[in-house]
Amino acid sequence: MPVSRYYDVKRDEKGERYIEPYITGFLLMRFPLLNKGTAFTEEERRLLGLEGLLPPHVNTLEEQKERVYRRYRLQTSPLEKHIYLRNLQDRNEVLFYALVVDHLEEMLPILYTPTVGEAVREFSHIYRYPRGFTASTRNIDRIEEALKNVPLEEVRLIVATDSSAILGIGDQGYGGMAISIGKLTLYTAVGGVGPDKTLPVELDVGTDREDLLQDPLYLGVRHRRLRGEAYFQFLDRFVEAVRKRYPKALIQWEDFSKDAAFAVLERYRKIIPSFNDDIQGTGAVALAGVLSACRLKGEALKDQVVVVYGAGAGGAGVAWALMQGMRREGLSEEEARARVLVLDSKGLLVRGRSMEAYKEPFAQDPERIRAWRYAGAYPNLLETIQNARATVLLGLSGQGGSFTEPVARAMLENTPRPVIFPLSNPTSLSEALPDDLIYWTEGRALVAAGSPFPPVGYMGRTIPVGQGNNAFIFPGLGLGAVLARAREVTDGMVLEAAYALYDYTRDHFPELLYPPVGALREVSPYVAARVMQKALEEGVAEEERIKGLSLEGLWEYARSRFWEPRYLPYKVG
Ligand SMILES: NC(=O)c1ccc[n+]([C@@H]2O[C@H](COP(=O)([O-])OP(=O)(O)OC[C@H]3O[C@@H](n4cnc5c(N)ncnc54)[C@H](O)[C@@H]3O)[C@@H](O)[C@H]2O)c1
Numbered sequence: 001m002p003v004s005r006y007y008d009v010k011r012d013e014k015g016e017r018y019i020e021p022y023i024t025g026f027l028l029m030r031f032p033l034l035n036k037g038t039a040f041t042e043e044e045r046r047l048l049g050l051e052g053l054l055p056p057h058v059n060t061l062e063e064q065k066e067r068v069y070r071r072y073r074l075q076t077s078p079l080e081k082h083i084y085l086r087n088l089q090d091r092n093e094v095l096f097y098a099l100v101v102d103h104l105e106e107m108l109p110i111l112y113t114p115t116v117g118e119a120v121r122e123f124s125h126i127y128r129y130p131r132g133f134t135a136s137t138r139n140i141d142r143i144e145e146a147l148k149n150v151p152l153e154e155v156r157l158i159v160a161t162d163s164s165a166i167l168g169i170g171d172q173g174y175g176g177m178a179i180s181i182g183k184l185t186l187y188t189a190v191g192g193v194g195p196d197k198t199l200p201v202e203l204d205v206g207t208d209r210e211d212l213l214q215d216p217l218y219l220g221v222r223h224r225r226l227r228g229e230a231y232f233q234f235l236d237r238f239v240e241a242v243r244k245r246y247p248k249a250l251i252q253w254e255d256f257s258k259d260a261a262f263a264v265l266e267r268y269r270k271i272i273p274s275f276n277d278d279i280q281g282t283g284a285v286a287l288a289g290v291l292s293a294c295r296l297k298g299e300a301l302k303d304q305v306v307v308v309y310g311a312g313a314g315g316a317g318v319a320w321a322l323m324q325g326m327r328r329e330g331l332s333e334e335e336a337r338a339r340v341l342v343l344d345s346k347g348l349l350v351r352g353r354s355m356e357a358y359k360e361p362f363a364q365d366p367e368r369i370r371a372w373r374y375a376g377a378y379p380n381l382l383e384t385i386q387n388a389r390a391t392v393l394l395g396l397s398g399q400g401g402s403f404t405e406p407v408a409r410a411m412l413e414n415t416p417r418p419v420i421f422p423l424s425n426p427t428s429l430s431e432a433l434p435d436d437l438i439y440w441t442e443g444r445a446l447v448a449a450g451s452p453f454p455p456v457g458y459m460g461r462t463i464p465v466g467q468g469n470n471a472f473i474f475p476g477l478g479l480g481a482v483l484a485r486a487r488e489v490t491d492g493m494v495l496e497a498a499y500a501l502y503d504y505t506r507d508h509f510p511e512l513l514y515p516p517v518g519a520l521r522e523v524s525p526y527v528a529a530r531v532m533q534k535a536l537e538e539g540v541a542e543e544e545r546i547k548g549l550s551l552e553g554l555w556e557y558a559r560s561r562f563w564e565p566r567y568l569p570y571k572v573g
C-alpha cells in the first residue's frame with residue numbers, strides 16, 4: 001500500500017528515496033506534503049506539468065527559508081506569527097519544518113505554548129485550511145467511512161483532544177484542534193516522526209461555553225457536551241475506527257479534563273497503545289526536574305517533602321510520578337504518600353473528606369494533621385507548606401499568581417534551597433513569575449516553569465529558568481513506543497522516560513534543571529531509546545528489528561529513523 005493515495009515514497013537502485021506522485025500539475029502543488037514551490041527543478045517542472053505555473057528562478061531550500069524567515073520577522077504579534085507559520089505548514093511542509101528546526105528556540109513558543117493557547121481561543125476566527133481529522137456528533141455514525149477520507153495510509157501517531165481542559169484555559173470546543181496540531185508539530189520537529197505518519201484529531205462532542213455556542217463564527221457543533229454513556233459510546237466508536245484504519249497507531253490523549261481523563265486512559269490503554277500526556281507526560285517531566293534539583297542541592301528525593309498544588313490530570317500525574325520516584329529510593333507506599341501532599345480547590349486531600357476516586361491514593365492520614373495549625377476545614381497552601389515543612393512546591397492549579405511572596409518565604413523557612421515549579425500554562429496562568437520567586441527567596445530557589453521564561457538576573461548572576469513542560473517527554477515517549485511497536489504504553493515506560501530525561505540533563509547540562517529547548521532534537525531520540533529498551537524488557541515490544549539491540553544500538557536506531565526536512569526528488573513510474 002502506498003504512503004498516500006496521492007503519492008508513494010520509494011527507493012532507487014542506490015537506495016536513495018524518491019517520490020512517485022499519483023497527481024500532477026497544479027493540484028500537486030496544493031498538497032502540502034508534496035509541494036516544493038519555487039524549489040521544483042526544471043526537470044521536475046517538465047515531468048509534473050508545472051511549467052509556466054511557477055516563477056522562472058529555481059530556489060534552493062536555503063533561499064526559500066531566507067525568504068519566509070524575513071516575512072516571519074515582519075509579523076507584529078505572536079498570534080500573527082503563529083498564523084503565518086501555520087499557513088506555511090499548510091502550503092509546504094518540508095519548508096515549514098526546515099525553518100522551524102533552524103529556529104527552534106524562537107518558534108516553539110509561537111507554534112506551541114504559550115501562543116498556541118491564543119490560537120485555540122481564536123481558532124474559528126483565524127481558520128484557513130483544513131488539517132487533521134474531526135470526529136463530531138455529526139459524523140460519528142459514519143466514522144469508519146469518514147476516516148477513509150484521510151489521505152494517509154501509514155499514520156502511527158494521533159493526538160486527540162476533546163478540548164474539555166485545554167492548558168489551564170478550560171473548555172474550548174472545536175478550537176482544541178489547534179493543540180492537537182501543535183503537539184504533533186513538535187512530534188515532527190523534535191521527535192523525528194514524519195508528518196505523513198501523524199494525524200491531529202478533534203473529538204467534537206460539543207461545548208458548554210455559552211460564548212462559543214453564541215458566536216456566529218464558531219466552527220464546532222452547537223450543542224452542550226455529551227456526557228456519561230453517550231460520551232463513552234462516541235469514544236468507543238472513534239477508537240474502534242482508528243484500530244481498523246490504522247492498526248499500528250498510538251493515541252496521545254491531550255487536555256481531557258479530570259472528569260474524563262483518568263477514565264479514558266484506563267478504558268483504552270490495553271485496547272490501543274495510548275497514554276495521557278497531562279497525567280503521564282507531566283508526571284514524568286516533573287519527576288525528572290525534581291530529581292535534577294535534588295542532584296543540584298546534593299539531597300535525595302526520598303528526603304523531600306513535596307506539595308503539589310492542583311489535583312486535576314496534571315497534579316495527580318505529578319503526585320503519582322513523585323511517589324513512584326520515592327518508592328524507587330526505598331520508601332514504602334505509605335512513607336511515599338506522607339511525603340507527597342496534594343491540594344485541590346478545597347485544600348489538602350485528607351482521607352475521609354469528600355473527593356473524586358482518583359484523588360484517594362494521595363489523601364493524607366487525618367491523624368497526621370490533627371496537631372497542625374490551620375484555620376479552615378482543611379489546610380490551605382500556606383498552612384500545608386508550614387506544617388508539613390515542604391521543600392518542593394509544584395503548581396498544576398491553573399491559578400495564576402497563587403504562589404505569593406508569603407508562600408515563597410514559607411518555603412525558604414523550611415530549607416535553604418526550595419524547589420519551586422509553577423507549571424501551569426499558558427504564561428498568564430503561571431502560579432508565579434520566576435523573577436519574583438528568585439527575589440522572594442533571595443536567589444536561592446530552584447525554579448522551573450511550564451511556559452518559557454527568560455533567565456533572571458539577580459545580584460550579578462544570570463539564573464536560567466528551566467521549562468518544565470511535557471514537551472521534554474511526549475515526543476520521545478511516543479517515538480519510542482511507535483518504533484518499538486509497543487502493544488501498550490506501560491507505567492514502566494513512562495517512568496523510564498523521566499529517568500532518561502534526568503540522566504540526559506545530568507550528562508549534558510549538569511548545571512541545569514532541564515536542557516534548553518534548543519536541545520530537544522537530541523533529547524527525544526535518547527528518551528525514545530530508553531523507552532524502547534524498557535518496552536523490550538517488559539515484553540510489550542513487537543518490533544523484531546530492535547530485539548537484542550543494546551542501548552547504544554537503540555539510540556542509533558532512533559536517530560536513523562529520525563525524519564529530516566529535506567526535499568526528495570520526483571520520479572514518475
Ligand atoms: N507544565 C506542563 O507540562 C503541564 C502539563 C499539564 C498541565 N499543566 C498545567 O496544569 C494546569 C491544570 O491542568 P490539568 O490538565 O490538570 O487540568 P484539570 O482540569 O484536569 O485540573 C485542574 C485542577 O486545578 C485545581 N484547581 C482549580 N482551582 C484551584 C484552586 N483555587 N486551588 C487549588 N487548585 C485548584 C483543581 O484541583 C483541578 O482539579 C493547567 O494550567 C495546565 O496548563 C502543565
Ligand SMILES: O=C(O)C[C@H](O)C(=O)O
Binds near residue numbers: 113166167470
Ligand atoms: O501544552 C503544554 O504546554 C503542556 C501541557 O500539556 C498543558 O496542558 O499545559
Ligand SMILES: [Mn+2]
Binds near residue numbers: 167254255277278
Ligand atoms: Mn496538555
